[in-house]
Amino acid sequence: MIEMVPVGGVIGILGGGQLGRMLSVAASRLGLRCHIYDPSPNPPAGQVADIVTTAAWDDAAALRAFAESVDVITYEFENIPTAALDILEALRPVRPGRQALAVSQDRLTEKDFLRDLGLVTAPYRDVPDEAALQAALSEIGAPAILKTRRLGYDGKGQARIMAPEQGAEAFADMAGQDAILEGFVEFSCEISVIAARGVSGEVACYDPGENIHEDGILRRTTLPASVTPMQQMDAVLLAGKILNALEYVGVMGVELFVTKRGLVVNEIAPRVHNSGHWTQAGCAVDQFEQHIRAVAGWPLGNGARHADVVMENLIGADMARVPELAREADVQLHLYGKGEARAGRKMGHVNRIMRG
Amino acid sequence: MIEMVPVGGVIGILGGGQLGRMLSVAASRLGLRCHIYDPSPNPPAGQVADIVTTAAWDDAAALRAFAESVDVITYEFENIPTAALDILEALRPVRPGRQALAVSQDRLTEKDFLRDLGLVTAPYRDVPDEAALQAALSEIGAPAILKTRRLGYDGKGQARIMAPEQGAEAFADMAGQDAILEGFVEFSCEISVIAARGVSGEVACYDPGENIHEDGILRRTTLPASVTPMQQMDAVLLAGKILNALEYVGVMGVELFVTKRGLVVNEIAPRVHNSGHWTQAGCAVDQFEQHIRAVAGWPLGNGARHADVVMENLIGADMARVPELAREADVQLHLYGKGEARAGRKMGHVNRIMRG
Missing domain, CATH: 3.40.50.20 (Rossmann fold)
Structure with missing residues (x-):
């Protein structure tokens, strides 16, 4: 009950x-x-x-x-x-519960969890010290990316290592924070699946969107993504597996790389996700309502997509474009009511409904 | 500027x-x-x-x-x-300005205004006293409807007069409030047009919806309405004429009867309107955002309809249906956060997206 x-x-x-x-x-x-x-x-x-x-x-x-x-x-x-x-x-x-938070608060725990589920991630190594970093670099190879285990977002707390000689400096930049080294993944595109699980265990997924990042920040999500029906189903099954394993309640964002050898999980976020904002224009029930339904113990809503949508973030100086965007047909504006349009700050987004 | x-x-x-x-x-x-x-x-x-x-x-x-x-x-x-x-x-x-309020606060002023614009309304007479009511009844005929000039809504402040003998009692029921007598109009359906006018004078209309009332309260609005393309265009032009004449700024609801001899204006409301709630599910920019855009001096948004929708009000005891409605696919729930679900009280509405 x-x-x-x-x-x-x-x-x-x-x-x-x-x-x-x-x-x-x-x-x-x-x-x-x-x-x-x-x-x-x-x-x-x-x-x-x-x-x-x-x-x-x-x-x-x-x-x-x-x-x-x-x-x-x-x-x-x-x-x-x-x-x-x-x-x-x-x-x-x-809700979502403690296990989801524990997994997603720590990049190492997250990667271990995903690997234990049988999912593919970028190659990674725990790097408690500089020696471990050098060993990891020789195993994974360069270029690679050093990331703090905790508290990074939008490209913060990350350092690209193009050659093993840069390891020492990158490690010093972490200033004693625990870190992991991740290898690069060759991918044709990045997609994300916004998935929801209700208190009763039912799972619902939105269609995957295709993401473009700029300067480490999501710039654009396009629906439909340029994936095959098989890749789309793979993505949805994989997301369902993650939510199910965590006895998750709420909406989760699952970022995936599409590679020649299948889908690679980049990152999970135990919350509504920037790459799911398109659902406001494309679905009867958007990711925000879906999340509220799930955590409130309500039945999940219908996330079937009824339109092609391109979501674009408005970052910092993009706010100057608002008067022009307000004039554009088929553009849904969503502004966040933030005071200062600092560089790199997410100020709003637009959902552009694509016709014909 | x-x-x-x-x-x-x-x-x-x-x-x-x-x-x-x-x-x-x-x-x-x-x-x-x-x-x-x-x-x-x-x-x-x-x-x-x-x-x-x-x-x-x-x-x-x-x-x-x-x-x-x-x-x-x-x-x-x-x-x-x-x-x-x-x-x-x-x-x-x-915004909307004083003229729109003056017109819509008083049924007599409203009818006079519409008539002076060359639009058709139900036959009506000012009834300052009982003698005037009897004279009006003999001109307009019964059945007719006696309405307070001010402050009536959702069927309140109205009395049906089926025969001239009922005039005295109906007039007494008005308790000294100014009233008008309206004749009945034979119509095939009632539609409403939700129209918007911006500060710059631009006008935009949503597709007309077809309304069903029960006990004097709007029950359902269906899009598209069962009207011909010509009737639809008539309705839109007529709404535009009203907004333009009032130098209106904001969204207006215009209720129309579809009759054999053309469109008859029932009522105008200088605000967002219950019969426009369907726009939340059917349009990129809904009537609420359109109204805010207009009064804030922003450009009007795109009100083109991209879906067939049936809006149904949830009134009083309908709230018991919420758990079941929350489960239904293609239903958008909108609840108003009101405490007590009294009989006749509008508690929420659903927008049902109709496919195929």
Whole structure:
């Protein structure tokens, strides 16, 4: 017997950025309210949420009051401190659960988990020290990429190593943070599958989108992706396998490389994902509502795609294009209500519906 | 030179019901914030708005503070007291403007305005007293319908008169409120056109939807309506004529009867309209975003319809159907976050996307 958060109930969301904002809007469509917890004042999600708590991740009293005011807790980013989770979990369900967070908070754990599931990842080695890095470089070869095990995103905390001689400097740049070395993967394209699993165990996947990155940041996602029906089905089955193994509840973003020898898992994110924003224009139920449905114990919605869509991120100075984009037919604007359009900052996105 | 409310700007919305709620969500997509003004505490729109003021319509200080905190003011219902408008208008643009409100706040003014534009309405007569009612009944004939000139909605403030003998009682029921008598119109169906006009004068119309009412409340709107291409074009031209004549800014709902002798205007509403909710599922830019774009001085968006949709209101006890509706494919749920599901209360709606 699965308990649905009733209409009028409250979803607690850790993190009040653009993902929290769009989750909050989606929850409102289901008659649910949102309570945002974020250490920064005036988070973008606060503009469309019922309640906002501004408090630090180590403020135990604030965390407890937050948990007690909500029916279920979810998050918009995976790097929630463990101590905060301990407090929250004791009071309310946190979805997706601890295992998904443990796996995705640490690149090494994630890669080990995927390998143990029988999935293919880039070659990788744990590099606790410089000697291990040199050994890893001789096994995997250069070029390779040194990544912190924790807390990296949008290309931050990463260093490309083009030749073994650059190892020492790259290792020093990690400043003592645990790191892994990843080999490069030759791929024809990168796709991502946005998958959802409900409390009852049902799994639903959106069509894979094809991603283009620039400067380590997602630039564009195109639907449909240029993959064969077989590759598409492989991608969907693989995503289902990951969600199932984690007894996952919620939406997950699974980034995959399409290679000559099959699909290689690049990364998983236990949350709604930038490469799933296209669902707002292409599906009856978008990834944000799907996530809210899942964590609230509601049945999953219909993610069948009814349109071809190109999602493009608006980053920093792209905001100058808004007046022109607002004029374009078949463009859905989504702006995040952020103050300053700093370089590299995700300010919004557009979903362009492609006809004929 | 038209001034656009900039990203980060604030839209003031008078009224915090479901229309204000969906307007607020739409504004958030454009990076705009909303400030809701409503006399009732905890209005549904407050759950997704940046700021909420709970104050009476005659609280001059609260109205002034509200106006000063926003860039432009709009509303979700047309019966804003005139004195409140005087205060607000002195400080910020109110859109749609005063003429649209004057016309739609009074059934007699509305009918006169439409007639003067050369449009056809139901036969009507001003009935300042009972003698006038009897004279009107003998001219228009029975059955007819006696309506208060002001403040009626969803079938309230109306009395059907089946025979002249019922005139006295019906008139007494109006309890001294100004009233008009309207004749019945024989029609094959009722349609409504949701039309928008921007600050620059551009006009855009959504496809007409076909409405079914039950107990005086809209039950269902179906797209496409069962009208000929010529009737559809007539409807669109007629709506454009109304908006243009009023130098209207915003979205308007125009209800029309389809009759053997052409289109008859039933009613206009200077706001987003229940019969336009289908646009959330059928168009790239829905009526709520279109309204925000218009009042914020942004270019109008693309309202071309890309799907067949049936919108159905969830009224009172219909809320018991939510778990089942949440399971249905191709159903978009929109719940309003209202507490008590009283009989006759609009609690939400579903947009059902019709395939094949």
